[in-house]
Amino acid sequence: MPYASYLHGGRRRVGRVEHRSDGDHLVPLLGLVEIGRDTPTEVLAGAPELRRESVPVGQVHLLPVVPAPDKIICVGLNYHTHVEESRRDLPAYPVLFTKFASSLVGAHDEIVAPPESAQVDYEGELAVVIGRAGRRIPRERAAEHILGYTVANDVTMRDHQYRSHQWLQGKAWERSTPVGPYLAGPGEVDVAAARIRTEVNGAILQDASLVSLIFDIPTLIATISEFTTVLPGDLILTGTPGGVGFRRDPQVFLEDGTTVTVTIEGVGSLSNRVRREAATAGASTSPAGSGDRGRTA
Numbered sequence: 001m002p003y004a005s006y007l008h009g010g011r012r013r014v015g016r017v018e019h020r021s022d023g024d025h026l027v028p029l030l031g032l033v034e035i036g037r038d039t040p041t042e043v044l045a046g047a048p049e050l051r052r053e054s055v056p057v058g059q060v061h062l063l064p065v066v067p068a069p070d071k072i073i074c075v076g077l078n079y080h081t082h083v084e085e086s087r088r089d090l091p092a093y094p095v096l097f098t099k100f101a102s103s104l105v106g107a108h109d110e111i112v113a114p115p116e117s118a119q120v121d122y123e124g125e126l127a128v129v130i131g132r133a134g135r136r137i138p139r140e141r142a143a144e145h146i147l148g149y150t151v152a153n154d155v156t157m158r159d160h161q162y163r164s165h166q167w168l169q170g171k172a173w174e175r176s177t178p179v180g181p182y183l184a185g186p187g188e189v190d191v192a193a194a195r196i197r198t199e200v201n202g203a204i205l206q207d208a209s210l211v212s213l214i215f216d217i218p219t220l221i222a223t224i225s226e227f228t229t230v231l232p233g234d235l236i237l238t239g240t241p242g243g244v245g246f247r248r249d250p251q252v253f254l255e256d257g258t259t260v261t262v263t264i265e266g267v268g269s270l271s272n273r274v275r276r277e278a279a280t281a282g283a284s285t286s287p288a289g290s291g292d293r294g295r296t297a
Contacts, residue, residue: 036233078239107180123240124198208241
């Protein structure tokens, strides 16, 4: 069954999603305030429901599915079409980079485009959420460590990404990476058959099958857990297919007011409007971990 992290009435909660004829509702789970390190598979599945406090999804603020993951590990160049359009050699080992929790926003929050970048790009991706901790996980046991799947948009500032051989400076901008809307359980998604699609202002610019991953999900979990312990709530963004704006002719970049929608069959859809952040010299903000993490105005 799908789950969501959300804010309602000033309270952070985790809810089970019920698909009803009058729209989706969230049934809060007793004692849980967000999906993450404290909600491994057994805890999430066994939490009692507070059915009397059910609320329509339209009345809550959806947070990133995991608002404060311990780790966000992303995979680059993991579809043949993206490798080809990038004019790179086929990788023999997954290309890995990281983001920070402060990069995340919810499924309908604004994507904040920084004034320092003129090349803000979209990258629709499937994200895997870890449900059980593990180190050096064998590929054939990887499925035991999956809590579920969600949708992500690995928004990238291309003019910063390629300033060095490392990609961090183009990938980890604050309030730029939508993740959501729901966590879909492994039994609810046929990863081998599902398609991923990205639309920019209604035009389909990415459309691919998840079976096209160069390194599949068990391989990614085995590879990553070789060098670090994966924990409940950790996110693995599995890569984007071909069709990114930077490689198009003419190029397509996200501008103020652009709407980007990423849909994965059986998982869900997130849709976000881009807001260009004003340049303010010397400005300071509260830490992303305080208050309503992941929420944007």
